[in-house]
Each structure stands twice: as C-alpha cells, then as structure tokens.
Amino acid sequence: MARSRIMNTKLNPSPFLNLLSLTPFSSLISTPKKIHKTKKLLLPSTSISLLFVSLLSFFVFPVIIILGTIKVSQSSSSCSVCSPATSLSSSSSSPSSRMLLASLSAIFSDYGDEDKPRLSVSEMVPLPAHGIPSNLSQEEIEFWKQPDNEGYQPCLDFSIRYRKESSVISRENKRFLVVVASGGLNQQRNQIVDAVVIARILKAVLVVPILQVNIIWGDESEFSDIFDVEHFKRTLLADVRVVSSLPFKHLISRQSVETQIPFDVSPLWIRTRFSKQLNEEGILVLKGLDSKLAKNLPSDLQKLRCKVAFHALRFAAPIRDLGNRLARRMWIEGPYIAIHLRLEKDVWIRTGCQTGLGPQFDRMISEERSTRPEYLTGRLNMSYPQRRLAGLCPLNAFEVARLLKALGASRDARVYVAGGEPYGGSDALKPLIREYPNMFTKQTLAREGELLPFFNRSSALAALDYIVSLSSDVFLPSHGGNMGRAMQGHRAYSGHRKYIKPNKRMMLPFFEEKSISEAELGSVIRKMHEKSQGQAEPRTGKRDRDVIAYPVPECMCKHPSFSSSFS
Numbered sequence: 248m249a250r251s252r253i254m255n256t257k258l259n260p261s262p263f264l265n266l267l268s269l270t271p272f273s274s275l276i277s278t279p280k281k282i283h284k285t286k287k288l289l290l291p292s293t294s295i296s297l298l299f300v301s302l303l304s305f306f307v308f309p310v311i312i313i314l315g316t317i318k319v320s321q322s323s324s325s326c327s328v329c330s331p332a333t334s335l336s337s338s339s340s341s342p343s344s345r346m347l348l349a350s351l352s353a354i355f356s357d358y359g360d361e362d363k364p365r366l367s368v369s370e371m372v373p374l375p376a377h378g379i380p381s382n383l384s385q386e387e388i389e390f391w392k393q394p395d396n397e398g399y400q401p402c403l404d405f406s407i408r409y410r411k412e413s414s415v416i417s418r419e420n421k422r423f424l425v426v427v428a429s430g431g432l433n434q435q436r437n438q439i440v441d442a443v444v445i446a447r448i449l450k451a452v453l454v455v456p457i458l459q460v461n462i463i464w465g466d467e468s469e470f471s472d473i474f475d476v477e478h479f480k481r482t483l484l485a486d487v488r489v490v491s492s493l494p495f496k497h498l499i500s501r502q503s504v505e506t507q508i509p510f511d512v513s514p515l516w517i518r519t520r521f522s523k524q525l526n527e528e529g530i531l532v533l534k535g536l537d538s539k540l541a542k543n544l545p546s547d548l549q550k551l552r553c554k555v556a557f558h559a560l561r562f563a564a565p566i567r568d569l570g571n572r573l574a575r576r577m578w579i580e581g582p583y584i585a586i587h588l589r590l591e592k593d594v595w596i597r598t599g600c601q602t603g604l605g606p607q608f609d610r611m612i613s614e615e616r617s618t619r620p621e622y623l624t625g626r627l628n629m630s631y632p633q634r635r636l637a638g639l640c641p642l643n644a645f646e647v648a649r650l651l652k653a654l655g656a657s658r659d660a661r662v663y664v665a666g667g668e669p670y671g672g673s674d675a676l677k678p679l680i681r682e683y684p685n686m687f688t689k690q691t692l693a694r695e696g697e698l699l700p701f702f703n704r705s706s707a708l709a710a711l712d713y714i715v716s717l718s719s720d721v722f723l724p725s726h727g728g729n730m731g732r733a734m735q736g737h738r739a740y741s742g743h744r745k746y747i748k749p750n751k752r753m754m755l756p757f758f759e760e761k762s763i764s765e766a767e768l769g770s771v772i773r774k775m776h777e778k779s780q781g782q783a784e785p786r787t788g789k790r791d792r793d794v795i796a797y798p799v800p801e802c803m804c805k806h807p808s809f810s811s812s813f814s
Contacts, residue, residue, distance in 0.1 A: 370401070370558050371567075372741050373718040374574060377582040386655030386769065391582055391720060396743035402804040403554055409547040413485045416450050422525045423493055424451040427504070427534040429459040432473070432709035433729030434537060440555045440795065441540040444548050445533070446487045448514045449525055453489045455479070458706070459534075466705045473706050475561045482559040486551055493530070502528070506535045513541050514548070542793055546801055549794045553802035556733070556795045557740050562710050565700060570714030573692045578718055583661040584651070585719035587712070587734070588679075589641040589726040590669035598726075600640035601631055604671045612670075638752035641726035644669075645678035649758060650749060651723070652682060652765075653772035661685045663692075663719060665712035665730075667705065689715065723747045732796035740798050750775050 379391045426442035428435040439456050446453035455470050470476060480489040505521075512520075517540075525531045544552075562570065577583050595602050596616045601609045634640055642650065651660070662683045669675035680686050689711050690698065701707040709730070716722055716734055722745065724731035731748075738744040753775055757768060786797035794801050 370741070371561055371714075371717070371737075373738075373744065374578045376720055376742070376744060377578075380582065383657075384655070386773070387657055389773070390655035391745075393720075393745050394743050398805040399739075399743070399799055399803040400806055401553075401557075401740055401798075401802065402806070403550045403802060404804075405547050405550055410485070412450075416447065416486070417484060417488050419450060419452050419488055421529055422449070422451040423454055423490075423530045424449060424525075425454045425493070425502075425530065425532045426456045426536060427459050427532070428456050428536070429534070430537060431729070432706040432713070433733045435473075435706070436556065436560055436733065437538070437729060437795070438536045439560060440552050441536050442533070443483060443487055443555045443559070444540060444544070444551055445517055445536075447548065447551060448517045449521060449531070451487075451525060451531070453487050454493055455489060455491050465703065468704055468706050471563065472704070473563060473566065473710060475563050475567075478561045479559050482561075483555070486554065502530055502532050504532045504534050506533075508533070508535060508539045510539055511541045512539055514544065543790055549801040552794050553740070553798055557737060557798075557802075562714070566707055566710045567714070569693075569697055569701075570711045572697075573689060573711060574715045574718040576692050577661070577663055577687060577715060580661060582720040583663055584656060584721045584723065585663045585665055585716035586647060587716065587722075587724040587726075587730050588644065588647065588664050588666045588669065588676075589724070589728065590643065590671070590675050591667040592670040594641055594726070595670055598640055599629070599631065599634055602670060602675070603643040603645060604675060608671055636752065636755060638750075638755070640751075642749060642751065643678070643725075644676050646755075646758065647723070647725050648679045648682040649768075650754070650772065653769040654747065654776065655769070655773065656683070656721075658683065659685060661687070663687050663715055665689075665716050667708075717741070717744075719744070721745045721747065723749065725749070732793060736793075736796040736798050740803065747776060 376393055377391075379388055383391070424442070424446045426438065426445075428438040428442070430438075435456075435458055442456050443453060455476060458468060458470055458473070460467050476491065483489055521531055561567070590602075592612070592615075595612045596619065599616065602612060629637070629639075631640075651662075660683060662679070662685060664676070664679075664686060665688075676686070689708065692715075698708075701711070713730070713734070717737060722734055722738060724734070735746050735748070738746050754772055757763060757771055763771075784797060785799045786792045786794055787800060789797070
C-alpha cells in the first residue's frame with residue numbers, strides 16, 4: 248500500500264501535462280504502464296518521430312498559450328471585473344477553445360495565491376433568467392421580457408493612484424475606525440458600505456462593524472451571524488485593512504462616540520473633521536452614518552462602494568445555503584415574480600398612511616403614531632390623501648394585484664412575497680392571493696425545521712428574502728426604501744434582470760377612476776412603466792442617486808469587443 252502511494256505521487260502530472268492532455272498530443276504523455284497493457288509496440292523510427300513532436304510541442308505550446316493570454320489581457324484590460332460565465336457563453340470561439348480557457352483558468356486558480364481575492368468569482372450572482380414561456384399573449388410576453396443591458400458589464404477598474412495608495416493603506420496598524428450600524432438589514436448594508444469608504448478616506452484600519460440591536464424587531468445578531476467575515480476581509484485586502492477586534496490597548500480606554508454627522512459630507516469634510524482625532528487617539532467611533540456620506544464621490548470611491556455591496560458583503564454560509572435552496576425551489580418550476588411587500592406595522596406608522604384594512608386597523612395605527620411621533624418620517628404637514636397621491640405611501644396588496652394585472656402578469660403567474668409579517672396577518676394578503684393564488688413566502692417554501700435557526704432574527708430572514716428575490720425573473724417593490732434600491736442595483740450589476748419601479752404618483756389617480764375599463768387601464772399602466780423596467784439607466788447628472796442603485800457608469804461599462812477577445 249505504501250509503495251502504491253509512492254508510485255501515485257511520482258506519476259502525478261504537472262499542470263502543464265494536464266493542459267497538454269487536452270490536445271491532440273495527449274497520446275505522447277501516456278504512461279509506459281498504459282502502453283504495456285494495450286500490448287502495442289512502436290517502431291524505432293516512429294518513436295523518434297513522436298519524441299521529436301513531443302519535444303517540439305513542449306516548447307511551442309507554451310508560446311501559443313502566452314500569446315493567447317496576451318491577446319485576452321489586451322482586449323479585456325479595461326474591465327477588471329467580468330463574469331466568466333457570461334463572457335465564455337457569448338464567445339464565438341469553438342468549444343475546444345472554450346475548454347482550453349476553462350482549463351487554463353482552473354489551473355491558474357488552483358496554483359495561485361489562495362488569499363488573493365478574485366472579484367469575478369466573489370459576486371453573489373442569481374440563478375439564470377428563464378426564457379419566455381410559449382403560447383403567451385403579447386402583454387404577457389412583454390411582462391416577462393428582460394431589459395436590454397446595452398452592452399454594460401461589471402467593471403471595477405481602479406486608477407493607478409488608488410492602487411499605489413493601497414500598498415500603504417493595507418499595512419496600517421495604528422489608527423482604527425469603529426462603526427456602529429443601525430436599522431434593518433439593507434440599512435445596515437448601506438452603512439457598512441460607507442464605513443469601508445470612510446476607512447479608506449482616513450487611511451485607517453476598519454474594525455468589523457458592530458450591528459446595533461434593532462429597537463423594533465429586537466434582533467441581536469452580530470456581523471458574523473449575517474455576513475461572511477473572512478470573505479469580507481479577503482475581498483477588501485487591496486482597499487482597507489479589516490480586523491475582527493481592537494487591540495487590547497484600545498479596549499481599556501473610554502472613547503467618545505461621534506454621532507453629529509451632517510448629511511452629504513464629502514471626503515474633504517471627513518478628513519478635516521476626524522484626521523487629527525484619529526492621529527492623536529488612534530481610534531474613532533462613528534454612529535448614525537445612515538445616508539450621511541455624499542452620493543457623489545470620486546470615481547475610485549464609487550467603485551469601492553460597488554465592490555463592498557456586490558462582492559464583499561456576502562451572506563454567512565447558513566443563510567446562503569438555505570437562501571439558495573429556497574431560490575431553487577422557486578426557480579425550478581419556471582419564471583417567477585418577487586414582490587417586496589411593505590405591509591409591516593412600523594411601515595404604516597412611519598409613513599403616516601392608512602393600511603386599507605378598514606377603520607379599526609387604521610385607528611390603532613393612528614393612536615400608536617400619536618404616542619411615538621418620532622417614528623413619523625417625511626412631510627409632517629401633509630394629510631393621508633395628500634401623502635398617497637404624492638406617492639409617499641406603500642402599495643397595499645389590492646393595489647399590487649391591480650398593478651401586476653395591468654402590466655400583463657397572468658393569473659397563473661408564480662409570485663414570491665418578500666417582507667416581514669404584514670400588519671393584519673393573512674387578511675392583509677387576501678386581495679393579492681385572490682388574483683394570484685400561486686403565491687409563496689419563505690415560510691411556505693421552507694421545510695420543517697429549516698427556519699428554526701433564524702427564529703426572531705429579522706436580518707437573517709430579510710437576507711433569505713434578498714437571495715430569493717435576486718434570482719426572480721421580475722422584481723417589484725411596493726414601496727421605495729433600502730431593499731428596493733439594493734435590489735435595483737444588484738439586479739443591474741448581475742445582468743440587468745427586470746426591475747419594475749411603480750410610478751405611484753401617476754398611476755394612483757387612474758386606480759381611482761371608476762369609468763376606465765381594465766383594458767384601458769392596462770394600456771395606460773404599461774405605457775407609464777415601459778421606460779422604468781430595469782434598463783441600464785445611468786446615474787450621471789442625478790446628484791441624489793446612489794451608485795448602489797445606479798451602478799452605471801461608475802461600476803459598469805460597455806465592452807463590445809469583450810466577447811470576441813477569446814477567439
């Protein structure tokens with residue numbers, strides 16, 4: 248047995264021989280044992296010829312590989328992050344060429360530095376979009392049709408200056424930034440993204456962010472419960488140094504927590520305000536970062552935002568595994584719609600809107616709102632009807648059902664509903680179930696015991712919704728907010744999956760019009776939304792737009808020649 252293991256070790260082929268085995272010269276690297284078993288004898292002249300061809304291929308084949316690699320790198324140098332699957336599938340090269348490229352990729356990755364982050368494989372990608380089902384009406388075809396990506400692909404091409412600064416920043420070990428992130432899952436994600444950017448601006452070490460206990464849901468999850476910490480650190484190696492905890496010398500000192508941060512602060516403001524304190528004390532603690540950092544930042548920092556949101560913030564393995572299982576259970580049955588239905592009690596309190604469930608429920612919400620006026624957000628001097636017609640209220644289940652029907656979704660369409668427990672329970676969902684009976688939630692998709700590890704953990708449950716929603720063929724939020732913006736940008740970044748942004752301000756007056764027929768309403772609603780269904784809409788010129796929701800053009804660029812660069 249020991250002798251057998253030694254023989255196996257000696258005969259283990261090199262990476263080059265593995266690659267050569269894919270070529271017509273594979274017979275030249277057969278072992279003598281194999282030749283003996285086939286009982287074939289080679290003539291001396293034949294052996295010499297084959298030996299000559301083998302030696303020739305040994306020296307010539309690497310040159311061919313190097314030249315091909317140079318061609319690929321020259322053609323794709325402007326795009327540092329592209330999906331390998333997309334690129335290879337769209338290539339016009341032969342199957343053998345694609346096999347060769349795949350083999351090269353596997354060899355280089357197996358023998359490369361394991362700690363080196365590879366963005367092309369770190370992105371959380373959805374399951375493939377389905378084709379359009381047959382025998383559909385024109386309205387239904389348009390509903391399931393995916394938007395044109397206009398040639399945009401992920402592209403995080405950092406400047407030379409940024410990369411030069413990285414060598415110093417990644418070795419920092421004296422100045423530490425601690426950030427406390429609050430709110431729900433997607434609100435926390437936004438603050439973590441900005442925490443990384445601020446650490447980069449200050450050239451500080453980032454301590455893994457602290458997740459504040461959510462006052463509404465009582466979720467006590469830590470960062471490592473929701474996100475993959477090691478992946479987070481590894482992906483950001485070239486951008487900021489991330490550590491799990493503070494050095495001991497900082498743990499015994501009391502530090503003030505900085506909460507007075509105005510909105511729309513610039514990198515210059517950050518450096519001016521905090522650099523001195525950081526240099527003197529070695530530590531800075533920030534809280535209340537939500538939407539405080541400017542939406543318009545230098546190009547490299549915008550790319551860093553995308554790198555954190557779409558690559559570094561991968562969910563922890565237990566969440567990822569269950570989320571992927573739930574997504575496959577929806578996906579395997581065909582195309583489906585995901586709706587982020589905002590019907591939770593706190594949403595009605597914060598928005599100052601009525602639930603649509605009747606006077607009793609609306610009265611209870613109004614009474615609770617009057618006792619907690621600090622929860623009310625938005626324009627305080629507007630009445631409920633004014634808020635609704637201004638598009639500031641979430642769509643209820645009845646309004647979502649009317650919108651889907653008007654857009655062309657047939658009654659047998661499969662619908663996944665994401666979101667927390669609706670106020671009013673199952674009664675709140677009845678209008679949607681009546682029109683779309685094939686409705687699913689994470690609770691109905693999960694098998695017995697699968698959700699138990701996430702009991703009373705709202706952020707983990709929201710992460711499951713995120714994963715299933717990302718793989719849907721169509722996504723529709725009933726209200727704006729962080730989940731809607733995150734899904735809009737991530738779906739664009741992952742291949743421009745269809746995203747419908749309800750134009751509430753324009754369509755609600757038509758919902759109130761009693762004389763309009765369903766056919767007329769459908770025509771109006773489809774026309775109203777034809778330009779807001781996931782196309783590569785750029786962020787340029789819109790100061791209030793977040794690059795996470797609009798990754799074009801900072802994080803995505805056009806590469807018309809990329810698919811042919813492998814030929």
